[in-house]
Amino acid sequence: MNSEKLSRDEKQLKTRLALIESGFSLISSHGYGAVSIRNISKHANYTQGAFYSNFSNKEDFLLELMRLQFEKENLQLQTIISKEDLNSDYSIEKLRVWLSDFFNNFEWLKISIELQLYAARDKSFALEYQKVWQTHKDEVAKILICLIPAAQPVDQNQIETITAELISLSYGLALQYMIFKDDVEKYINIIIQNLNHRIETISAAMK
Structure with missing residues (x-):
């Protein structure tokens, strides 16, 4: 009985992942x-019924794409920035590498534009969009605290400000790079310099 249930669960997960991959691409x-539930289902070689078995509607599907991307970003940042690694310079250099990959993830950057545009047009979707976005910001804030020297107290409001700046700047500059495709290091340097300046300002204020 348990093995049968596991098999069904695995099959549903396979279907869900295939639909997500197809939706991302389309x-x-x-x-x-321009993309319908029928398009996504057909591209993934599943029926529309399979789609509705995994997602309540197209908006729910779009939010899931957003959640999965943010979870991926948060996991990557947690690996890069950790209290166990007290060398903040090393963490910043690892962040540079991550930003380079992020800037070249054109598929996700295009979808992020679609998310923002749809949220701007649809109030009910905007509410759900804001919830997912806030969760992402909260998780990134927890990670960025690791860049503040451990001996110093943390001002949560300042951390939230740094987080909002980092996310907004990263996405804004990444979209510019996607259009102009010029020197990626130029954009990364702006983010790193801004982050370093903000951390130094907080550290100085706490002394």
Whole structure:
């Protein structure tokens, strides 16, 4: 009985992942408005019934793409920035490498534009979008605290400000790079310099 249930669960997970992969590809290529549930299902070689077994509607699907991307980003940042690694310079250099990969993830950057545009047009979707975005910011804030020297107290409001700046700046500059495709290091340096300046300011204020 348990093995049968596990087999069904694995099958549903396989279906879900295939739909997500297809949706990612189609929406980044054609835009959210041009892609239907039927398109996504057909591209993944599943029926629309399979889609509705995993997602309540197209908006729910789009939010899931957002959640999965943010979870991936948070996991990567947790690996890069850790209290166990007290060398903040080393963490910053690892962050540079991560930013380079992030800037070249054009598929996700295109979808992030679609998310923002749809949230701007649809109030109910905007509310759910804000919830997912806030959760992401909260998780990134927990990670960024690790860059503050351990001996110093942490001002949560300042950490939240740094987090908002880092996320907004990263996405804004990444979108510019996606369009101009010039020197990626130029954009990364802006983010790193801004982050270093903010951390130094907080550290100085706490002394």
